[in-house]
Amino acid sequence: MELYFDRPLFVIRFIQMALSLVLMLQTFEFFQLLSDMGPTEKFAWKNFRGDFLAFPKPVLAIFDFIYREPVFKILLVLRFAVCALTLIPSTLGLLPGLAFAQLIFSLIIIWRWRGAFNGGSDFMSLVLLMAVAASMLFFRNVFVAKAAIWYVAVQVSLSYFMAGAAKVQRADWLSGQALKGFLKTSIYAEPIWLRKLAMNSLCLKLATWGFLFFEILFPFSLLKPHWCLGFLFVGALFHLSNFIIFGLNRFFWIWLVAYPAVYCSSLLLLRH
Amino acid sequence: MKADSTSIQLWRGFFPSWKFFDEIGFVPSLHFRVAASENEIQLKAWDPVIQKIRRRWLDLFFNPHGNALLFTDTLVRQFADDIQAGDSPEQLEHAVSFKIIYNLVLQEVKKYTVIEPQFYFQFKVVMTPLLNENNKASEDLLISSIYRGA
Numbered sequence: 001m002e003l004y005f006d007r008p009l010f011v012i013r014f015i016q017m018a019l020s021l022v023l024m025l026q027t028f029e030f031f032q033l034l035s036d037m038g039p040t041e042k043f044a045w046k047n048f049r050g051d052f053l054a055f056p057k058p059v060l061a062i063f064d065f066i067y068r069e070p071v072f073k074i075l076l077v078l079r080f081a082v083c084a085l086t087l088i089p090s091t092l093g094l095l096p097g098l099a100f101a102q103l104i105f106s107l108i109i110i111w112r113w114r115g116a117f118n119g120g121s122d123f124m125s126l127v128l129l130m131a132v133a134a135s136m137l138f139f140r141n142v143f144v145a146k147a148a149i150w151y152v153a154v155q156v157s158l159s160y161f162m163a164g165a166a167k168v169q170r171a172d173w174l175s176g177q178a179l180k181g182f183l184k185t186s187i188y189a190e191p192i193w194l195r196k197l198a199m200n201s202l203c204l205k206l207a208t209w210g211f212l213f214f215e216i217l218f219p220f221s222l223l224k225p226h227w228c229l230g231f232l233f234v235g236a237l238f239h240l241s242n243f244i245i246f247g248l249n250r251f252f253w254i255w256l257v258a259y260p261a262v263y264c265s266s267l268l269l270l271r272h
Numbered sequence: 273m274k275a276d277s278t279s280i281q282l283w284r285g286f287f288p289s290w291k292f293f294d295e296i297g298f299v300p301s302l303h304f305r306v307a308a309s310e311n312e313i314q315l316k317a318w319d320p321v322i323q324k325i326r327r328r329w330l331d332l333f334f335n336p337h338g339n340a341l342l343f344t345d346t347l348v349r350q351f352a353d354d355i356q357a358g359d360s361p362e363q364l365e366h367a368v369s370f371k372i373i374y375n376l377v378l379q380e381v382k383k384y385t386v387i388e389p390q391f392y393f394q395f396k397v398v399m400t401p402l403l404n405e406n407n408k409a410s411e412d413l414l415i416s417s418i419y420r421g422a
Binding site for chain 2: 025028029030032033036042043044047048050051052107110111113114115116117118119120122123124126127155158159160162163166167170172173177178180181182184185186187188189190191243244247248249250252
């Protein structure tokens, strides 16, 4: 596996293809969402356009056009098509343009929802899209590909470290009580096993300390490739549990897409 | 007006903060009530806008409903932030977050009033302590005026 994942150009292409698949899944979700809502929908554009009033009128008119429902759906189809094209080997020559189109379409789609539809998962999508687009614009330039991979690896490490550092300063987190509180905020109804877990203060404390250690120590994953694989495995389980408890399916997939960059960085560091 | 400076939010994707679940305090939730007449509404119970759903493994791949609920929750949090920013009620009614929440509630209310040609509704934002220490009680952050829908 190291034979391929220490090659920055391969890793960038791998990330682009995986990212395309995830964005295609997200596009299906948006389509279902828009079909459920109907014309007088819950999240009507007319209520969101106030966020755009700071833009000059001609620009606002463009947004008004783009975000009208039939046009917005066309935009989703276009992003889907662009993502699908990146999966076809014969489009290699078009990859820089396709990567740039993926970034622009995704940015426009994210803006529709006050800057983010799904918080952190949209932010990580943008990190990956920018890294892939920058790398593809300088096609076959290994130095730029390396820089893009390091950018993703640092952002992934920061995403865990910052989250852990913010929590570790709070006594309520260290006692496990904060986790108990957040479990109640889930969109899902609490199953019996989760209710039992929330009643057991030892389980809460162990679970909390377990993922706080993981989050704080994650940057060390870059130091050795086999440590890295261990951290990434635990990370995948961590995101899977976040999906099971909080319904964060988009976080699971997008962080998984970013992981090859972390592994590649650890291999590059070893070689250095 | 702070509530109108939300266009800055559009750019937040470029500066991710990566802080998740760090705010331990009060959690906002949105509730509504609906009635056929203005007098009747005071007697009605409040219902939550976000109803908890059952988890399915398929949601790992395809979760439009769950993600819509998560987005609704984000909108409610943004609205609670705007209320706490201290805008006057008149200013608040012109804020983007107010219009979004008003429309959200209106769409929710319509589900309950398929038969009624005319109805009245009201909504409120409740702040519930995340931790149940010292038996802190939930507080109403805002109770809206009564609106007529048709």
